[in-house]
Amino acid sequence: MRNEDALATLMRQALEGDKAAYRDFLARAAVDIRAMARRRLPASAQADLEDVVQETLLAIHAKRHTWRPDRPIGPWLAAIARYKAIDAIRRRGARPAEDIADYEHLIAAPEVETVSAHDVQTVLDALPPGQRSVVSAITLEGRSIRETATGFGMSEVAVRVALHRGLAAIRSRMGRTT
Amino acid sequence: MNTDDLIASLADDAAPALPRPARLLGLALVAAVAATAVVFALLLGSVRAEVTNLNGDARLALKFAVTLALVGSAFVLLATLAHPERPRPRAFAILGVPLALLLGGVLLEVAALPAAEIGPALVGSNSLACLVYVPLLGALPLAVLLTALRRAAPTRPALAGLAAGLLAGGIAATAYGTYCPDDSPLFVATWYGLSVGLLALAGAAAGQRILRW
Numbered sequence: 001m002r003n004e005d006a007l008a009t010l011m012r013q014a015l016e017g018d019k020a021a022y023r024d025f026l027a028r029a030a031v032d033i034r035a036m037a038r039r040r041l042p043a044s045a046q047a048d049l050e051d052v053v054q055e056t057l058l059a060i061h062a063k064r065h066t067w068r069p070d071r072p073i074g075p076w077l078a079a080i081a082r083y084k085a086i087d088a089i090r091r092r093g094a095r096p097a098e099d100i101a102d103y104e105h106l107i108a109a110p111e112v113e114t115v116s117a118h119d120v121q122t123v124l125d126a127l128p129p130g131q132r133s134v135v136s137a138i139t140l141e142g143r144s145i146r147e148t149a150t151g152f153g154m155s156e157v158a159v160r161v162a163l164h165r166g167l168a169a170i171r172s173r174m175g176r177t178t
Numbered sequence: 179m180n181t182d183d184l185i186a187s188l189a190d191d192a193a194p195a196l197p198r199p200a201r202l203l204g205l206a207l208v209a210a211v212a213a214t215a216v217v218f219a220l221l222l223g224s225v226r227a228e229v230t231n232l233n234g235d236a237r238l239a240l241k242f243a244v245t246l247a248l249v250g251s252a253f254v255l256l257a258t259l260a261h262p263e264r265p266r267p268r269a270f271a272i273l274g275v276p277l278a279l280l281l282g283g284v285l286l287e288v289a290a291l292p293a294a295e296i297g298p299a300l301v302g303s304n305s306l307a308c309l310v311y312v313p314l315l316g317a318l319p320l321a322v323l324l325t326a327l328r329r330a331a332p333t334r335p336a337l338a339g340l341a342a343g344l345l346a347g348g349i350a351a352t353a354y355g356t357y358c359p360d361d362s363p364l365f366v367a368t369w370y371g372l373s374v375g376l377l378a379l380a381g382a383a384a385g386q387r388i389l390r391w
Contacts, residue, residue: 014192014193015193015194016192016193017192017193018192019189019190019351020189020193021192022192023185023186024186024190024191026185027182027185029183030181050180050181054179054181054184057181057185058184058188059182059391062337062391063262063330063331063391064194065194065195065196065197065198065199066198066199066261066262066331068198068258068261071263075264076261076263077265079262079263079264079333080262080331080333082249082333083262083333087390089386121374128235145344165257
């Protein structure tokens, strides 16, 4: 297998301390490991796939001194992947997970609440100018209380109060109109 | 943490921090032998005079051939099981060497001894001492070997522990053999066999618990 030769070469370089080769090795190995774990994990455990991949990579890292450079690397990788997958399945067995698909009918469809940009602008415009600038700086532009305070030359407490009042006003207005 | 970040953080220390398993186990073997020698000196003190001259005594020579063959074969098997790859069935066949030596000795002994002497040869002069001292001598080497195994990557923890128990048993049996006055292959097969079996079981049970990774 050509891929296996490439992996072995990279791992040989990695064991000499070549970080770039090691990163390349781990990235390629992760692809193989993911494929192996996907086949091995039962359908109900597929959600943990990436966890198993990461546990396997950690194990490969911790046990990298146990690969013999004169041996093929495929069986070594596969043995560790198998060991960690079985380990993961066994641990899941101790706390069995339910497949959420069985309970689909019990779970309400998520309610998506959206407000149009126009509505946002309307309620903001209804606020007193001080509250309006504070609320839009924090909620729409994502600035922090401190940044907003320095930006507007206000104390942080004053920003908090304006934000609180502005949001309360918006809540009551939105509550009335919808 | 996503997998790419994990890979990036792992890649920073590429060079391994530990020696290869064969080297680890070689060092552990040296330490195990040294530990056994110390325990032997404290517990039993002296070796039998005949031990320095094996030429005239075929039974004594065979006893050490069996125990040393057990040490060698158990070490080879242990070194295999310390790696994650699935062992080939052939890997276990090496244990046939000490077994064949022992079985050959038993057959020769049964053929050589008159029927009336077979029973006393099997019971020996102190079978209980063998059952006590071999496990006592083997406990520390077993602990040393299991400690080294934790730094390797056995994917069959119980089997690896069993091999460690056999190796510790071989070391302990060799040591006790220099003290024990019973050399008949019948005695060795029975009482040494039982003692080494105890250590192997202890190794398997301990391996099952502490060799997971």
